[in-house]
Amino acid sequence: MPMGLDEAVVRGGDDDHGGADLGERVRIGGPLAVPVRPEDVEGDLRTFVAAEAGRHTYHLTHVALSLICDRGDPKFESATLSLLLSATGGAAPEPVAWSMLPQRVTEEESVTTNFRFGPELTLEPVGLSLGSVERSGTRTSARLAVEARGLLRSDPSWRLTDTPRNPIAGIHRLVLVVRGAAGAVPQAVVGVRATVRERRVLRYRSRDLPPVVIAGSL
Template sequence: MIDVILPALPERELTLVSEETPQAPALTGHITLGGPVCVPVTPELVDGDPELLAFVDAEAHAAAVYHLLLCAVSCAQDAAEPALHTVNLDLTLSTDTGAAGPAAFGPVAWSMAPHQLTDTADASAPVRLGPRLALRDDSHAPPPGERVCLEARRELRSDPGWEIRRTETVPISGTYRLAMVVRAPRGTVSLAAVAVGATVREGHTPHRFRAEIAQPVRLADRECVAPGDR
């Protein structure tokens, strides 16, 4: 097992527009996106763990490569404004057909962390690469009746993401560090498109907002960031 060192990520403050009424005031100053930054999972990265090294070598013969995708969502809000009720970070993984040949399979979220956090969980818990490149964190399944405030969604699919939820005892606030291992076809260039959504409530009425990052992240054979962060 190898500890994942989560680096400082380039940040951008997001402007989220209403999904219901385009003319409505945008949601600004509340959500900052860090990254995403991707790092290829190479033999050099995992050579401290013989089991992981053997897995990466075996997958190379199966025409699969892996990338470690790191990002963060920071949330802040004024007490006088409607509270954030949910925040979603959604990714769409695809193959750049204009830059590579046909692929036998498409990229998917191989593993994600945190998988679940509860009101009492530590959002800064270390993340580790375990057997078969499964991300491990110190979060556990919540006991019955305990509310989940962060949850990974749609693992092993090409449309993964996380949902952050306001609970009765903990508001959406602070920085949420997120990590994903992407399994992609060798010999192609894969892309990760990123969108962030938020819901605020005025009384019992929800209002939905969304921001889409203009350029997707290219998952390449070297460390990469979203084009706008270069």
């Protein structure tokens, strides 16, 4: 089920060169969260979810990040999508990112869009590409393009870095399983920060764009 969202653009400090707000170049789809129940899974995974039912809940959560780069726009250098997880319901502990995909993508690797649940609700990539780029090749470069951070924490994030073969402009689909306390309502604040590369006379200058933040309950 989709989160109820109130979207707001949070503006950063003034930039001496001006420029468009990040809200004009970034779109966040979702998050869409679906509870994982024993009847939704099979085998050992059903046993695991049933055993956890009295203590923890699990939500399969999808977030889509679109980075828009029209002609004449400064090129994206990097972008970070972060989630701040919390819970309502008294003294309930904070939810955490139980599993995340993609975890790490380098230039020579293909990234997957299809996934399956492994033991204990871990996400395992299967098949095609996740995100805006489908690449395969024989290059041995290991330049990091996507990295998940904050596994098993309440502040998970993905950092995307522009590379020659994997430009980050486009659509990126990010998936995580959120583990929360039974009886509590998990909530999330989603934020995006990005850096663009602007050409100046005889040099390039990096500029951080103001962030976009959305918030709601899973």
